[in-house]
Amino acid sequence: MPPPKKPSPTPPPPAMADGGDSAPDLRIQGDSITLQPSGFVAPPEAVRGGEKEEALMKHMARFRSEPLQFLREVSLYVSGTGWRAYDDVIGQPIFYSGFSEHMKSLVMSAALLQTKISQLADMRIAVEEKEGLLNKHDKEFQTKRARRRAVLVQSLQEVAENLTDNMICKFESKTFIRGTYYVVTQLLLRAYHQGIHVSSEEVLRLRSVAEEAARKKQSIIFLPCHRSHVDYVSLQLLCYRLGLALPVVVAGDNLNFPIVGNILQHAGAMYIRRSFGDDQLYTTLVQAYIDALLQGGYNLECFIEGGRSRTGKLLPPKFGILSFVIDSLLSGRIEDAVICPVSTQYDKVVETEGYVTELLGVPKKKENLADFLSGGSSMLSLRLGRVDVRFHEPWSLRGFVNEQIARLSKVPSAINIDWKDTKNALVRQKLLRVLGYKVLADINDVSVVMPTALIGTVLLTLRGRGVGRTELIRRVEWLTDRVRAKGGRVAHFGNAPLSEVVERGLEVLGKDLVGVVGGLAEPTYYAVDRFQLSFYRNMTIHLFISEALVAAALYTRVKQGGGPSNQDIPFKDLHDQVLFLSSLFRGEFIYSGEGLAMNLEKTLAGLEADNVILIERDEEGTITKVGLSDAERAAGRENYDFYCFLIWPFIEASWLAAVSLMGLSPPLGQKEDIWIQLSKAQNSAQLLGKTLYHQGDLSYFEAVNKETLKNSFQRFQEEGIIQVVKSKDAKIPPRLRLAPEWRPARDDMTGNLIASGRLWDFTEKIASSRREGKNRRDGATVSTRVVRLTDDLGRNLFEDAVKKPDTKGKGKGVFAPPTLSREEARSLDKTVSEQKRRRTFENRAHL
Known part of the structure; x- marks a missing residue:
């Protein structure tokens, strides 16, 4: 059935200026939106038309404390009184009976899908003809062929229809969404007791953009960062409360468990597979659904990082759904769409404890109803602080694509390519990559640094066992100033003194993360769980990554000790190490x-202005040498050390991953290449890291972080240090080998690894920026004991790879063949060539 006629939206009130460095928070009362001072946590109650209403940021009534008010609120939601009716929304009509059937008909009638179904049927007919299942010499061949083709088309239509029904979101009932909004808001605001905060200017701007998009029948594509399951819940609640049409949320089908x-799905989720494989029908079906949503002007939400970040910082962009969106635009099936990057920040992320378990190598549990219910009930007793949601200024996707094509056409390229040819795979790949990283940069630009992130960062970037309360507050204040100086935003708490804000942050983090030693001259705080606390430190690192890289490059000389002049670094050496890192x-x-x-240049100028470094220049003003300033040395290097402490755990992780590759050099006498299961090689690197940490050769336990190690392996693959093969057989996991030109030599007599060669030099270059510590000053320690450990673990990997599978233990694990098939070998050669071409195409700096 056709969608019902939609009433015209109510225009938002005009934005108001604010004298502070951040826009005021928003107070949402009834159908109106008003402003309040920044960081206003508990606004006073207001009476509007004789009706008592609460702001979104404040708790709703509870039955035990206010039974009459609780029952009254419930009745308002059930009856759909005022804004709760969700009638006067900005966007296309949703939540009416027949919405799902309307969307299914749009998807199934899409020319793109019908063409693919016809192609697949013809391909199957061709196979059956080749295999003799259809006899071309039969007098009734054409009739039988047409009949068989009709059966195939009908079968594919039925499969597509079932897949569509399982995939699409089902905005069917306003009564359902009203009730769901009420229940979810009750639950969420009990856990995040300080509420959900937004910037008034950003929200008012978003409403204005949404009105314009609705008039043009264009979709707003929300692209949030992803740290918690609460991300999509909070955005849906905000859209509902602000009167915006709820977006369709792209979700993995792992969340599609019973009930x-x-x-x-009825609240906005569309389910897709984690991997499409070679399923052409399913891929086309997803494209047809994305087309239908964007052509209809329905809002869409997908997470630019793919899955949730287990580390606290942004993950590299995933291009799956974005590639469908770009295809819709470049093919001309849609004219334009509006992109809106979104940042969601938390005082405390409820899943961090589970993240730590996963990052230490424990397999992720499959989502199920029991865990969902137990997790939801346990959240009710938590006091997790507040949630801050920030919206970047929305922008036109069409405008972005046109701008990029014009820019790329003017830039000389290493390969001959027509950038205006949007059907070219390389052009699309470049546009996707630039789009993904622009969205991540926009998210970082509007992200708010929470008090817990400030505290966690300070605790993990100070030397010593703990820090006194006065010093903690001083360093939080210093870090707050640095965040703002870098253009970042800090969460506001009105006129509350910094000491109170720090106290609130410590309370939210809790004694399991931050401990306090009493009975001393002043309370002294220390990190209890450094691994989990690193999640909050990583929320600030994007602001200081340039300074951290410079500090780590300078450390190659600082760690040598001696007088100040001995610790200065020539600018060329500094430049080369920063480029490498x-x-x-x-x-x-x-x-x-x-x-x-x-x-x-900007980073060095900033550090010089902050009196952290001293720069020597020649007569022409060219930088010749860089070193620590006298003021920084007099202050105990506290500011310089801060930048080093931020980056050192990541340097350790990359060093660990590189060292683990040494063991992948084939044993003596091995004639054919043995391919190691990728996941087992990564697990072996993590085991090596845990061993080295407890033996004192690794300073940071965060370095054994599974995700960071995986990123290092991915980076090494991109640069051709390791080669990875993925089989077409989904049951065979990815396998790797060390590229021949990177393999270290072995002693001809003992077979032991020799600490020399290209890979060893690469590892030593990483190590030059590592934090000095126990067992590090003697280079022989690393070149003997550490290399021996990685060699032993490598031998185990080779032995495990060539073991024949246990036929009695069917279903227990998977078997990855130790050698490649001819088809896989050809695929490898093609992949290696493509990687070399891509490196040239992207004009990247090589390791």
């Missing part, structure tokens, strides 16, 4: 788009 999956961490951090030279 909960159905509820989420920034290239090493391409998959970890989001850099400025200004390029290394400009970024390094």
